[in-house]
Amino acid sequence: MKITFLGHASLSIEVSGKHILVDPFITANPRAAHIDVNTLKADYILLTHAHQDHILDVESIAQRTQAVIVSNWEIATYYGNKGFHTHPMNHGGSWQFDFGKVKYVNAVHSSSFPDGTYGGNPGGFVIESEHKNIYISGDTALTMDMKLIPLRTKLDLAIFPIGDNFTMDVEDAIIASEFVECDKVLGVHYDTFGYIEINHEDAIKKFFSSGKDLMLLGIGEFIEL
Ligand code: NI
Numbered sequence: 001m002k003i004t005f006l007g008h009a010s011l012s013i014e015v016s017g018k019h020i021l022v023d024p025f026i027t028a029n030p031r032a033a034h035i036d037v038n039t040l041k042a043d044y045i046l047l048t049h050a051h052q053d054h055i056l057d058v059e060s061i062a063q064r065t066q067a068v069i070v071s072n073w074e075i076a077t078y079y080g081n082k083g084f085h086t087h088p089m090n091h092g093g094s095w096q097f098d099f100g101k102v103k104y105v106n107a108v109h110s111s112s113f114p115d116g117t118y119g120g121n122p123g124g125f126v127i128e129s130e131h132k133n134i135y136i137s138g139d140t141a142l143t144m145d146m147k148l149i150p151l152r153t154k155l156d157l158a159i160f161p162i163g164d165n166f167t168m169d170v171e172d173a174i175i176a177s178e179f180v181e182c183d184k185v186l187g188v189h190y191d192t193f194g195y196i197e198i199n200h201e202d203a204i205k206k207f208f209s210s211g212k213d214l215m216l217l218g219i220g221e222f223i224e225l
């Protein structure tokens with residue numbers, strides 16, 4: 001499994017020969033100016049919630065790639081009505097895709113589209129694939145529901161927002177990593193806007209003192225599991 005950071009909370013995941021984009025927000029992110037949205041591959045686009053900073057580039061990418069948009073019922077219906085391929089899910093449900101099993105899990109946040117359309121309840125994804133399991137929490141507060149995840153899945157990586165203000169901060173993400181029983185964390189949702197700028201060294205040190213590993217990738221950098 002190869003996970004490329006595309007800036008903000010956007011990821012590209014390659015697994016079992018498939019390309020999965022998560023929360024594509026690239027063209028309005030000046031820090032991601034070197035990422036060419038027109039060359040990104042996508043068989044699936046996973047959306048945690050409907051906020052602008054998670055869906056901005058969905059339509060252009062889905063149009064070009066014919067990718068299947070996977071999200072909650074309301075978001076899938078919104079894109080389905082526009083003629084896109086979709087797979088609707090809802091909280092607690094799993095589906096076996098050709099690249100692995102995906103479960104849509106709880107997040108504590110909000111989820112309206114930029115035009116005010118109701119975007120259902122926000123979520124995260126647990127992906128079990130190629131003997132590697134990851135959890136993408138999406139934008140969320142620290143929540144006790146995270147403790148449910150290790151009851152079913154032994155995680156190899158947790159992907160958490162750490163930018164504070166709209167989501168968990170670094171300290172809460174450390175507790176979240178305890179809740180999900182995964183010491184390896186990829187941080188997202190930081191530095192993009194003024195509200196969520198963080199001190200990288202400080203964040204990494206805090207995780208390290210808790211016996212955990214926080215990875216902060218440059219935009220375009222990847223890790224392999
Ligand atoms: Ni959000």
Ligand code: MN
Pocket residue numbers: 009051053054139166189
């Ligand atoms: Mn966000």
